[in-house]
Amino acid sequence: DALLPAPQNISILSTNMKHFLTWSPVIIHGETVRYSVEFQGEYEREYANESWIPICECSLITATVCNITEDVSATVAYKLRVRADVGARRSEWGTLKGFFNRITTSLTPPPMKVIADGYQLLVDLEDMGPAFQFYVLYWKKGQESRMQQKVVEEVRSMVHLDTMEAGPEYCVKAQTYVEVINRSSSFSQTQCVRAQGGTSMWLV
Amino acid sequence: GPCRVSMSMTEIRSGFTAIKANIQARDPIRTLSILSYPHSLHKVKSSDRCCIAHHLSNFYVDKVFKHCKTEDSYVNRKISSIANSFLSVKRTLAQCHEQNKCMCGQESTEKFKQILANYEGLDVTSAAIKSLGELDILLDWMEKST
Numbered sequence: 001d002a003l004l005p006a007p008q009n010i011s012i013l014s015t016n017m018k019h020f021l022t023w024s025p026v027i028i029h030g031e032t033v034r035y036s037v038e039f040q041g042e043y044e045r046e047y048a049n050e051s052w053i054p055i056c057e058c059s060l061i062t063a064t065v066c067n068i069t070e071d072v073s074a075t076v077a078y079k080l081r082v083r084a085d086v087g088a089r090r091s092e093w094g095t096l097k098g099f100f101n102r103i104t105t106s107l108t109p110p111p112m113k114v115i116a117d118g119y120q121l122l123v124d125l126e127d128m129g130p131a132f133q134f135y136v137l138y139w140k141k142g143q144e145s146r147m148q149q150k151v152v153e154e155v156r157s158m159v160h161l162d163t164m165e166a167g168p169e170y171c172v173k174a175q176t177y178v179e180v181i182n183r184s185s186s187f188s189q190t191q192c193v194r195a196q197g198g199t200s201m202w203l204v
Numbered sequence: 205g206p207c208r209v210s211m212s213m214t215e216i217r218s219g220f221t222a223i224k225a226n227i228q229a230r231d232p233i234r235t236l237s238i239l240s241y242p243h244s245l246h247k248v249k250s251s252d253r254c255c256i257a258h259h260l261s262n263f264y265v266d267k268v269f270k271h272c273k274t275e276d277s278y279v280n281r282k283i284s285s286i287a288n289s290f291l292s293v294k295r296t297l298a299q300c301h302e303q304n305k306c307m308c309g310q311e312s313t314e315k316f317k318q319i320l321a322n323y324e325g326l327d328v329t330s331a332a333i334k335s336l337g338e339l340d341i342l343l344d345w346m347e348k349s350t
Contacts, residue, residue, distance in 0.1 A: 041288035048270050053284050056277050071281055073215055074288030130214060180212040 004028070004091035007035060007064075007082045012096065014105040017131050017178060021058075021066045023094065026084040034060040034085045038093075039068060042076040052081065060085060075181055077101045107176055107185035110134060114172045114191040121162040121170050121193070127155040133177045135184070138162060141169040141192055164195040207254050207300030209293055213347055216289050220339050223282045227272070228337040231330070238322045238335045243315070245345040252312035253349045258301050259308075259316040260342060261294040264335070267323065271332030283336070 009024040026033045037058035044051045058066035072078050077099035084091040110132075113124040125134055134152040138161045152159055164170050171192040176185040239245055239260075248256050269287040274280060300306040323331045 039284075041284055041291075043265070043269065043287040043291045044284065046291075047265060047287070053281055054277060055281070071285065073212075073219065073285040075212070075292055076288045078288075131212075179210070180215065182210060 004033075004084050004086055004089045006091045006094035007084055008094060010080070010082060010094050010096045012080070012100045014100070014102065016108060016128055016176075017069070017102065017105050017181075018067075018129075019069045019072050019100070019102060019105065021068050021080050021082065021096070023064050023082050025064050026091065028086050031086045032062060034062055035064065035066075035082050036060055036085065037066045037068070037080065037082045039071050039081075040079040041072075041074060042078075043074075045079070058082075072100065072102055075101065075103055103181045103183070105178075105181070107178065107183060109185050109188035110174050110176050112136075112172070112174050112188050112191070114193050115158070116164065116170075116193040116196050119164045119166070119195045120160060121164050121172070122158045122160055123172055123174065124158050125152060125155045125174065128176060131178050131180055133179065134174050135177055136161065136172060136174045137187075138170060138172045141171050166195050169194050207297065207305040209257075209296045209300075211293050211346070212289055213343065216286055217340075217343055219282045219285045219289075220343070223279045224337070224340065226274075226276065226279055227333060230274075231334045231337045233326070233330065233334065236322070236326075236334070237338065237341075238319060238331065239338045239341050241322055242318070245315075245341065246348070248315055249309070249311055250349070251307070252309045252315075254297070254300060254306040255308035255312040256315060257293075257346060257349070258297040258306050259312070260319070261290055261297050263316075263319065263323075264339075264342075265290050265294045268332045268335045271328050272336050286339070 005026055007023040007026055011022055013020045013022055021037060037055045038052040039055060040052045055066060055068065055071055079099060081093040081095040083093045110128065111126045115122040115124060121138065123136055136150045136152060137147050139147040150161060169192040171190050173187045173190045175187045269283055272283050297306060323335065
């Protein structure tokens with residue numbers, strides 16, 4: 001039996017603190033190839049005899065991607081490796097070149113929707129997970145110098161920003177901040193709205 | 205200035221909460237405490253807190269986590285997550301200690317000696333599992349101290 005080749009092109013896709021290990025498939029005609037993934041944090045390298053820890057959700061899987069977010073949950077350098085199995089045959093480990101530290105995750109501007117509910121300026125933010133806070137900036141168009149900021153620690157529902165005057169446009173932009181890696185995304189596109197002049201009902 | 209430690213407390217707590225019952229079930233001696241005997245951590249003077257935190261992060265990284273390997277892969281993964289997070293904390297506190305921002309007084313030295321005595325009064329694995337099972341005591345104290 002020829003030795004099973006180790007998986008190649010091992011890389012990390014990490015966006016908004018969600019981390020995935022991917023690799024190229026090992027092709028063995030007429031056979032189903034399965035893969036297993038292990039990780040090693042800095043603690044394991046320095047204090048636990050360089051031990052490796054298996055990720056059971058990614059043991060003997062046929063997919064060529066593994067979600068490692070739950071395991072890479074400290075801001076230290078991790079090593080990752082994957083090997084292939086076909087029946088009783090097993091490859092050597094393919095190891096990610098270098099290390100992965102979640103501090104390098106790419107942070108995208110947050111999706112947001114600005115709403116004028118009568119004279120109320122609201123913003124609808126997407127929940128991106130417990131690690132994320134939002135910095136929301138809002139201002140009256142033309143008065144950028146009087147920009148105001150609201151920090152949103154947890155997204156539960158619509159966020160109320162201000163009560164608008166009739167007439168001028170109000171503009172809003174937002175960015176995310178991830179405390180555990182002390183980094184922010186770039187700002188989202190600015191969105192501007194005007195108060196929706198509601199008809200007030202006078203009961204006499 | 206003060207010692208600033210960026211610590212993903214939420215992540216460490218959720219990692220510990222996920223395995224707390226499993227770990228504490230492995231600790232048969234519930235009447236003894238490593239961290240709280242004879243006195244609670246909460247009795248430590250504020251000026252000594254940084255030093256105790258420094259000692260305890262070293263204690264957990266150097267002595268505790270490595271002796272807590274279990275037959276349960278899920279538990280081992282969570283312990284790894286906590287241990288790697290503590291490694292970051294240990295490093296930051298070591299820097300503070302070197303910059304004399306984390307002074308050790310008589311009280312913190314005595315308190316840590318007592319913790320070590322409690323730890324060494326048991327066999328290694330039992331002491332490590334008990335210490336890990338008391339992690340929420342440490343987290344509560346660290347959170348209250350910030």
